[in-house]
Amino acid sequence: MKVSGPLVIAENMREANMFDVVRVSDKHLIGEIIEMHGDRASIQVYEETSGLGPGEEVVSTGMPMSVELGPGLISTIYDGIQRPLEKLYEVSGTNIHKGVEAPSLDREKKWKFEPTRQIGDVVEAGDIIGKVQETAVVECRIMVPYGVKGTIKEIYIGEFTVEETVCIITDEKGKDIEVTMMQKWPVRKERPYKVKETPDSLLVTGQRVIDTFFPITKGGVAAIPGPFGSGKTVTQHQLAKWADADIVVYIGCGERGNEMTDVLNEFPELKDPRTGESLMQRTVLIANTSDMPVAAREASIYTGITIAEFFRDMGYSVALMADSTSRWAEALREMSGRLEEMPGEEGYPAYLGSRLAQFYERAGRVVCLGSDGRMGTLTAIGAVSPPGGDTSEPVSQATLRIVKVFWGLDSSLAYKRHFPAINWLTSYSLYQDKVDEWADKNVDVHFSEQRTLAMRLLQTEAELQEIVQLVGVDSLSHSDRLILETSRSIREDFLHQNSFHEIDTYTSLHKQYRMLKLILTFYAEAGEAIKQGVPIQKITKLDVVERIGRAKYVEEANVDKSYDEIEADIKNEVKDLIAKGADEL
Template sequence: MSEANRVGVIRDINGPIVTIDLPGVRSGEQVKIGELGLFGEVISLHGREAVVQTYESTDGVRPGEPAVGVGWPLSVELGPGLMGGIFDGVQRPLSKIALESGDYIRRGISIPALDRSRQWEFERAEGLEAGAEIGPGSVLGTVQETQTILHRILVPPGVAGELEEIAPSGAYDIESTIARVRDAKGNSHRLSMYQRWPVRKPRPYRRRDDGVAPLITGQRVIDTFFPQLKGGKGAVPGPFGAGKTVVQQQVARWSNADIVIYVGCGERGNELVDVLETFPQLDDPYSGRKLMERTLLVANTSNMPVVAREASVYVGITMAEYYRDMGYDVVMLADSTSRWAEALREVSGRLGQMPVEEGYPAYLASRLAAVYERAGRVETYDAGSGSVTLIGAVSPPGGDFSEPVTSHTKDIIETFWALSKELADARHYPSIDWVTSFSGHVQTAAQWWHKEIDPNWEQRRAAALALLARDAELSRIVNLVGPEALSDAQRWELEGAALIKEGVLQQSALDDIDTFCSPAKQFALLDLAIGIYRSGESLIQLGVPVSELQNLPLLAKMRRIKSMYSSEELDRIQGFRDEVEKTMEGIRVEYAKQGGGVGVE
């Protein structure tokens, strides 16, 4: 039955859930609802009756209005022109919507994600001629999408056979025919520069690989203490005001991924406005060009329809998989998966499904796992290796990490950057709690650090974490009976932990020098802090009073040095290290001369 004949009627409306009578409709199919043509998705079938979740408000829509089947599931357009774009939760381009409908998205408005009128310079793949055998993922040619990103035009999944014809290099729009492929059954497939893919279906690949290199974010507490691999799965849980969005924006801005996709899923409008206004102004630290040349933004604020919020994460991960298939390393940031889960809860409630933990549907854990499992490093069909790193923010009510979304996420992911309200209140940013956080990638990341930076990385990291754990124990004693109950050695342990917390872990996103820290500088600061602690430890064993060491000016400088010298000024950090060694050796010599007495200016 053609789409023109597949017109039904609306039977019932319950918020965003609409029941329609539409012959031939399929589960998962997209439909247009009512006179306004609101887009929706079939989520349940009962004979001819279908239950549809709509992506826009159904206010004013009445039973009896028409419902039209589109013929395909909720899908995204994938092709040249995506990069640098800003889309809503169902991949409508917000910049074009603003020109047509103003500050608010008019209901029923339908604008394709990709510009049909723009011409792209297509460069045919070298040596590719008619008669060649090609398959899914074969590279037909390339388009310079931005100055930073070379867009590879790929044969879509499911298409394989003999190349009947291929267009010569030249300027084409995305709908122009650039190739024809005849499959084994004799059917001819027309290929253009774009393809459509259903968002709830993972894109195929040859095989999954293990991650081999860390995602460098320039944030010391992440890279040095709780590293994430390219192709890994991570979460940033934390209560309101703990800094989840800032952590994710720092990762988006400074990570060494080829492409960044930021999905604002149900977040406050002012936060997304900040992202939308600042990102186009940022420079890419790796290419020197604008960051938006390798960035995609999906914006679905909390006042937008709740069902589109649920779709936005799938839209983002599908676009990430598309660029992964070209051989790129993609990082996708979802802010936040808690809002996404709330959308699941609302829709399931309207469907009358049995609620379980805190009202969430029984399939919450499996849906979360299905989304996170679309991350990974893979061997693509024809472009080598590519990866999708998925990092989701989680907003547990009241900071309770035992609530369902956080606890289920914790079971799935490999890197857990737990934000602490106490650290945030103490103005310690990023407020990632070193006691609660964890990473399952330390051993793999260590191989990279040992090869690229220093073979002592893992040892220094372990020493710092041990000192921080010791600090937590001693702090409880101090809170009970005061610092006088501690020995000099124990008080120096507290001082050493403070050097690590203030001199290494703290990092201001607003500091022009310290907002990004190269791996070499990260190790230099960590090694310096551990070196100062161990030098002082040996002096205390010789009898030097801890009060004398605490008054040393170098301790205050150690706390400030991260903001004094940039990543390009490692020689000046080394100069300070020499100064530290000279000072400590001077104390040792002076103590030896006095036979146990010490005088320090």
Template sequence: MEGSIIGVNGPVVKAIGMNGFKMREMVLVGENSLIGEIIILEETYATIQVYEETTGLKIGEKVVSTGNPFSLKLGPGILGNIFDGIERPLTTINNMYYGFIPEGIGLISLDKEKIWKVSVKVSIGQELREGDVYGEIQETPSVIHKLMVPPKVRGRVIGIKETGEYALEEVIVKLQDEKKVHELKLYQEWPVRTPRPVSFRKRIFKPLITGQRIIDIFFPLGKGGTCAIPGGFGTGKTMTQHQLAKWSDADIIVYIGCGERGNEMTEVLEDFPKLIDPRTNLPLMNRTVLIANTSNMPVAAREASIYTGITIAEYYRDMGYHVAIMADSTSRWAEALREISGRLEEMPAEEGYPAYLPSRLAEFYERAGYVENLNGTEGSVTVIGAVSPAGGDFSEPVTLNTKRFVSSFLSLDKKLAYSRHYPAINWLSSYSGYLGLLKDWYEEFVSPEVIDLRGKMLKILHEENKLMEVVKLVGEDVLPDDQRLIMDISRVLKIAFLQQNAYNDVDTYVPLEKQYSMLKVIEKFYDQSLEAVKRAIPISLIMDKRLMEQLYKMKYNVSNDDFSSLRKLEEEINNHFCRLKDKYKD
């Protein structure tokens, strides 16, 4: 089937003679066979968004049907690779056409020539259903790639290849059902806008351990959950996501650079291949896929990039892996929606964004989840989206609507960032809706007291915020000693616990047990200080300079493997207050 171009408006192309074409079908546009997707069908007319540059397109050029929706090839070779927004490998394209992506190179994706060592796991006569594993490939030294029967396919094995080395297009297994024979290769195709099916969604009950104290203890993320990290320019969104990508206990990382500046994405592309996975001491790229769609790339491909990322994540989830997606940033994706909507002459909503912005955000975030897969394994997709509100205004539409659909909100504060307090997560405006779901896990695997301890420390920080209004007017010296103690303990909490140095080998990642132990030391100091204040001991003596310095530096001085020095610090705290009590006996 063929149509004919009657109008070109940037990435939006209008065509006539589109009888027989389908909504969301992938089409080839013009003489260069540019990749496009039908987004509107009206009688014989169609509107197409094109994922490549449309410069040079002419009226009258052909639009050719492919008969299929815009889909990804899912198979070995994804991990360790760098793709653009429609899964074209940038390293391969750079080797072919140095420094630029030419129009009309087609939807190249996985390397069809590469040979993979396949371990076949089925036998003749075996009944297979959707999701069952028929082969395994050691895709990288860190990850075993499982070849699965595609959804909606089942049958009896009537032909297999022996364990050996094969290319992507080799037919490994033949399945016979009631109607036809299915040929299973080393990959499957899946439309990006359709969520991959699961047996059922499970209740979130495990945290995503990040090694970042303010997240793991104060605002925990659930495995299979959703999180937004909003913040203005320079507040550390990208750095926070880098930390989560490197240190979180997810099996697979999908990093989507969606509409970010080219120099910022270049830094990601240069840094990630050099990072070492702390769990295996192998390159982190062995379990990472990068999707780079910078702000100077076609705007329609930016809109598709987050669907590309979430589809890849769901594919690895189906193998039984826990996957974390870093989308940086969903604001640039929303701007792409706004630009395409404007070219379609749709009625704009608030700040020019399309009226369907909330539903599109919901569609993206709802694809997260902790699930039982079709093959009986458990897996999860955790979505962590950065939001870049203009001028740091959290009342703008993307931030407000994102807040409706995520359960964890890590609000970055420019005042904290400009005072060099990183991560610049504001403990007053951030929240986590997973605390109730994860309470049992924390009480079983960390301590029965950890949730109450968190609440106690947050209460101190909130009281300090109220007292700051008084301090700004009249100074801290006029406060009574119990309120001055709140100010001093809050300072300890901020510097010794909430502030974390990503460039320090000890402090960049902190085990959960050490996090809890550090907070217990601060609590012990606070409880004994409060008792001393009630005994009318001067606050200046309570806040011993040498002891305070040890509290501030415990995050650097205490090893992640041996917490014995924390016990010594507790003993010093006890001795300090014993001396004060002896000196100020009733």
């Protein structure tokens, strides 16, 4: 046997298979076979391997790396291989000991099972046979396991553990199959569904720059690349807190320990805007911090997305945050180097692109298994941390070839304290056309028209700024200076959003539409005044300009009344200016 960091090479493993989980040494360290050469198996070990040496015993479990799925997932924090960290803390204290084990789902806790089917019902894989109220806001739906089809012989009601039988199904061959509330599923295998459909409805995040300018759909995929300190983690926290999803799965993959601590401290205290309950009541956390073994970092991404697919199969809308896929790619690179594989670009393995694609392609809007035709969505949002903020490096480029939304974070915006620091000139969303249709139907008929005008003003401002730097702002016409003033208002009053402000942290779609309408009403009215000969200096000094800037802090309940007043004031103040100008003439 050979030991090289997290890589262990064992002999006489001819009976084992690729991706089998093994136990290494008398400490029972968890590992996974990732390469086979004859009877030699290369194993990536998910725990610290210091102290291992040749001659240690390796035993295959004959099972691939799998997760346990059932009641008890919500509000739990796991490590990368689905060991519950609270249980590990009880067993081994603040530092996780080698070989320590704890079941992923509590084996002793009893859950109240309420059947939704009766004896004699014909059921197939994916059909919901009962439900468990897991938290105040999440109902865990117990489904017929994959590959099972038949008639219900027995179904029980009452309190059961996840291992106790709640239903007996007689299959087509007459064999009785006992169904429990817990299922196991291999993490590297995508959970099946009937049909994958085109995502067409907006995932409302409450972040104005995202929802209005660079939207993501339910079932879409997005990437947040950006240099260190530009706000990737803060943006993902905001999305996890406020996204219009039933379930949130947050994977801290190779992140700093204190960032995961922030999540743990914040989420239980935050109130869900939809239910009024704690956000942890619909969240699963997977914490694989940067000091944990590197091999488990690679597993954490698959663990997270398999749990997310399980809730998607119940018919829920699930949002998955992976922070960050760059650390995952670094784990791939390290393992690839230890396996002595031929390196690709910048030392990453040649299969980097295909592994990223396998991960992101598991997102989507699907018709779930089962006879009721329910829809489920899984939205995947991955942060990328390119060294030095250079998005031409392999992980960023491989990710951008797969995802449809690019939220490009800009360190210069972050240094100016403009958050979220998403650069409106480099970001894009390929779901824009679908979302425009949806928003025009569900928010306001002028939503997409308004967004297009605002985007055009921001792009024109970038061109005008180049002229201003060369010859100064006084050389511009009054109408061009109005574009600069309106664009400043869009940037500072609309795109800038304070995540720590009680009201400004989340903005509904209706309020976003009304806010942008205020700014564009000012632009239209001021444009008319300039045509009538009113100088731009007088327009920018109007009292209503400051009121537009403070409009973001108006509470949702008062939006229509307050914004109607501001709109009326814009029209009246500009009309007064035009009248004064006519009198002076």
